[in-house]
Amino acid sequence: MTIHFTKMHGLGNDFMVIDAINQAIELNPEQIRQWANRHFGIGFDQLLIVEPPKTADTLFTYRIFNADGGEVEQCGNGARCFARYVYDKGLTTEKEIPVGTASGRIVLHINDSGDVTVDMGRPMFTPTNIPFITECEATSYPLTLDDGSEWVIDAVSMGNPHAVLEVENVDTAPVSHLGPMIEHHRQFPNRVNVGFMQIVDRQHIRLRVFERGSGETLACGTGACAAVVSGIRRNRLDSPCLVDVRGGRLSVAWTGKTQDSVLMTGPAQSVFEGQITQTIA
């Protein structure tokens, strides 16, 4: 079976995008891991699947798989690429595109500049919603790691789970050491994405993210939202806030009210079109 796909990226967070409306595909974790492999496959951080809508208030269903083959709830950079994909491929003529995800409905808006603004929905802080195991809800939490070190994290869900640590300097932050330990920490039963945030000023941060199921990426859209939301909640940041990730810059806006959505704006880029023969049944 031959599958047509598009390789895309949002600030270097890269994706294989497949239209599963106009072609039949079969997915399994082993196949996804093989495609994601940067030496033996196509190479990507996440696989994005375009499917028909499941509800009357959405135009598409947007499914997301990490490089480790696991299906996840949300992906911010992927959402911008999804918008450009369905619009540029003529799957819709709408520039305001509501889509259904595993964590609910989000709305993608293609701006005149070509950038995409995503209404990511409301951040969630209730521990059971993240999920994060703790006795009571707080703004920040102490976390003891397997190597005995102690850190302070904020825990937030942007549809997917995030832990945010504030660091002096993202260039020297121990991302590859702490990232896997926090990702697999027993207090995060579904594992977690780990953001390392350096505050530059009240409307500007630098950020590196060790992503659940993909490792450190050049950018993480939901991670950018989680970091800004955490900073605003602790009165360290103001909206809108610029987020410099290793692959470029995003803008994130949030009123600070839990009932309001987080808005994330940034670019989305196609790299090449390809086709691959599915080798695993």
Ligand SMILES: N[C@@H](CCC[C@H](N)C(=O)O)C(=O)O
């Ligand atoms: N790169 C993404 C997040 C992708 C999913 C994440 N790794 C998870 O497991 O939740 C983004 O841009 O948000």
